Amino acid sequence: MVAQLRKIIETYGAEFSYSTLDPFIQGPKALDGISLQIGKGELVAIVGGNGSGKTTFARLLNALLLPTSGTVYIDGVDTKDKDHLWEVRRVAGMVFQNPDNQIVGTTVEEDVAFGPENLGLEPEIISTRVRNALREVGMAKHADAAPHLLSGGQKQRVSVAGIIAMKPECIILDEATALLDPAARKEVMDLICRINREEGITVLYITHSMEEAGLAERVLVLDAGCVVLDGVPSEVFSQVSRIRELGLSVPQVTELFDQLRQEGFDLPEGVLDEDEALAALMGEMYAE
Ligand SMILES: Nc1ncnc2c1ncn2[C@@H]1O[C@H](COP(=O)(O)OP(=O)(O)OP(=O)(O)O)[C@@H](O)[C@H]1O
Numbered sequence: 070m071v072a073q074l075r076k077i078i079e080t081y082g083a084e085f086s087y088s089t090l091d092p093f094i095q096g097p098k099a100l101d102g103i104s105l106q107i108g109k110g111e112l113v114a115i116v117g118g119n120g121s122g123k124t125t126f127a128r129l130l131n132a133l134l135l136p137t138s139g140t141v142y143i144d145g146v147d148t149k150d151k152d153h154l155w156e157v158r159r160v161a162g163m164v165f166q167n168p169d170n171q172i173v174g175t176t177v178e179e180d181v182a183f184g185p186e187n188l189g190l191e192p193e194i195i196s197t198r199v200r201n202a203l204r205e206v207g208m209a210k211h212a213d214a215a216p217h218l219l220s221g222g223q224k225q226r227v228s229v230a231g232i233i234a235m236k237p238e239c240i241i242l243d244e245a246t247a248l249l250d251p252a253a254r255k256e257v258m259d260l261i262c263r264i265n266r267e268e269g270i271t272v273l274y275i276t277h278s279m280e281e282a283g284l285a286e287r288v289l290v291l292d293a294g295c296v297v298l299d300g301v302p303s304e305v306f307s308q309v310s311r312i313r314e315l316g317l318s319v320p321q322v323t324e325l326f327d328q329l330r331q332e333g334f335d336l337p338e339g340v341l342d343e344d345e346a347l348a349a350l351m352g353e354m355y356a357e
């Protein structure tokens with residue numbers, strides 16, 4: 070029997086409408102009935118066009134917003150339960166797009182200590198957690214540096230350290246790599262894949278990069294506030310025309326293979342990276 074993963078995130082018919090915050094806000098619901106479960110240790114990418122509801126969904130998971138209808142459970146706790154709000158925020162930590170908006174300390178160390186301090190932990194425990202978190206993200210030697218002098222990638226790694234120091238079960242990143250150059254993007258993606266793999270932390274990351282989405286174990290595609298595709302990347306990205314209809318693209322190599330298939334080459338669907346592509350091309354060459 071396959072062991073059931075403990076569910077860290079469960080949503081049942083979750084809806085959200087910004088008009089509940091301000092009646093002057095018009096427009097359709099930002100989220101229109103999202104029901105899904107995410108097990109402990111999963112690595113999940115969330116993609117979708119502008120305005121499809123990705124950020125709103127992330128805010129619901131961290132109880133920054135409460136569903137206007139339906140329910141969101143984080144590690145079994147209903148986010149509407151006011152008595153457990155800080156528990157929800159500790160379990161599901163968020164990293165946002167702009168690292169400059171997340172800096173709260175005058176040194177890197179102080180910045181990372183902010184979260185655990187708010188949990189009311191003992192000073193020795195805080196300093197151990199801060200040290201470990203900085204080591205984990207490869208920023209230990211910058212502990213005394215002023216955060217605003219760091220590079221974008223370093224700042225995002227410090228943001229991730231600030232979340233790790235709170236020992237979350239789950240980290241949600243909302244386009245955390247969007248403002249970074251390619252090398253820094255890779256640094257941050259390598260880091261989040263590693264903490265997922267080595268620490269077993271559940272990671273959900275929102276991205277507009279289909280290459281980054283291809284690194285996940287599971288991809289959720291949002292459109293008009295609904296999850297329209299949910300599966301392993303090779304399955305999701307094999308639906309090239311459906312993805313295009315949604316105004317999205319597939320990873321470049323998947324796109325190339327799709328075109329070659331249309332030219333009559335016998336190649337597999339849903340190829341995501343160069344290694345897989347090379348293996349498939351070699352297979353095709355030797356088959357002839
Ligand atoms: N603060 C807000 N007030 C009013 N409407 C909002 C607010 N934030 C988002 N919306 C609306 O809710 C819907 C979902 O927006 P959301 O920001 O969740 O999309 P997104 O998928 O994160 O988009 P993007 O890729 O541009 O970040 C959109 O129609 C948007 O206009």
Ligand SMILES: [Mg+2]
Nearest residue numbers: 123124125243
């Ligand atoms: Mg967004």
